[in-house]
Amino acid sequence: MKTLSSTSTVKSISLIMLFISQITFSQSAEKLFNIAFQKSDSGDFKGAIEYYTKCIELEPNLTEAYHNRALNRGNLKDYEGAISDYNKCISIDSTTFDYYYNRGTAKYFMSDFIGCIKDNSKVITLNPNFGLAYLNRGLASVIIGDKVGGCLDLNKAKELKAKNAEEIIIDYCSD
Numbered sequence: 364m365k366t367l368s369s370t371s372t373v374k375s376i377s378l379i380m381l382f383i384s385q386i387t388f389s390q391s392a393e394k395l396f397n398i399a400f401q402k403s404d405s406g407d408f409k410g411a412i413e414y415y416t417k418c419i420e421l422e423p424n425l426t427e428a429y430h431n432r433a434l435n436r437g438n439l440k441d442y443e444g445a446i447s448d449y450n451k452c453i454s455i456d457s458t459t460f461d462y463y464y465n466r467g468t469a470k471y472f473m474s475d476f477i478g479c480i481k482d483n484s485k486v487i488t489l490n491p492n493f494g495l496a497y498l499n500r501g502l503a504s505v506i507i508g509d510k511v512g513g514c515l516d517l518n519k520a521k522e523l524k525a526k527n528a529e530e531i532i533i534d535y536c537s538d
Contacts, residue, residue, distance in 0.1 A: 392418050392425065395414050395415075395421065396425070396427070396428060399412075399432075400431065403431065408435040408436075409439065411432070411435045412436060415431055415435070416432065424455055426459070426462075429448040429452045430452050430462065433448035433449050437465070437472075440472075445465070445466075445469045449462050449463075449465055449466035449469065450466070460485070460490045463486045464482065464486045464495065467480075467482030467486065467499055470482060471502075476504075476507045477503075479500070480503050480507075483496040483503070484500060493523070494519070494520045494523030494524060494525030494528065495520070497520035498520035498526075498527070500513075500516045501513040501515070501517035501519075501520060502517070502531060510535070510536070514532065517531055517536060518532065
C-alpha cells in the first residue's frame with residue numbers, strides 16, 4: 364500500500380511539473396513572439412526574424428510566428444525564405460487564405476507568375492470576395508500573355524474595390 368501511495372505521489376508531482384513546464388514554455392514563446400513583433404513594428408526586420416526563429420524553436424507549430432517571420436523576410440526581399448515559411452504555415456493550416464495570398468505575392472516578386480496564379484486561384488477558392496487575389500492573378504496572367512483572362516480578373520478586382528485595380532486596367536487592358 365505504501366508503494367502505491369509513493370507511486371501516486373510521484374505521478375502527481377510529475378504531472379504538476381509537466382504542467383508547470385508547459386506554462387513556462389508557452390510564456391517563453393509568447394515573450395519571444397512579443398519581442399519579435401515589437402522589433403518588426405519598429406522596422407528592425409532582421410531582429411524580428413531572429414526572435415520569431417527563437418519562438419518557432421519553442422513552438423514549432425505556431426503558424427503566426429512563421430507568418431510574421433515570412434512577412435519580415437519579404438520586407439528584406441528574402442522571398443525564398445518567405446515562401447519557405449508560408450509553405451510551413453500551409454502545411455499546418457491549409458484553410459487560411461492569407462498564407463496562399465502572401466506566398467503568391469512573394470512568387471510574383473520572384474517572377475514565378477504561374478506559381479502566383481496558382482496561389483491566388485486557391486485564395487479565390489477559399490475567399491471568392493477577396494479582390495486583391497483577382498488583382499494579382501489578373502496582373503500575373505497578363506504578364507504571361509493571357510490578356511483576356513487577366514483583364515477579366517482585373518475587372519473583377521475593380522468590382523470588388525481592390526486598391527489600384529482601375530489604374531492597372533488602364534495600363535494593361537486598354538487597347
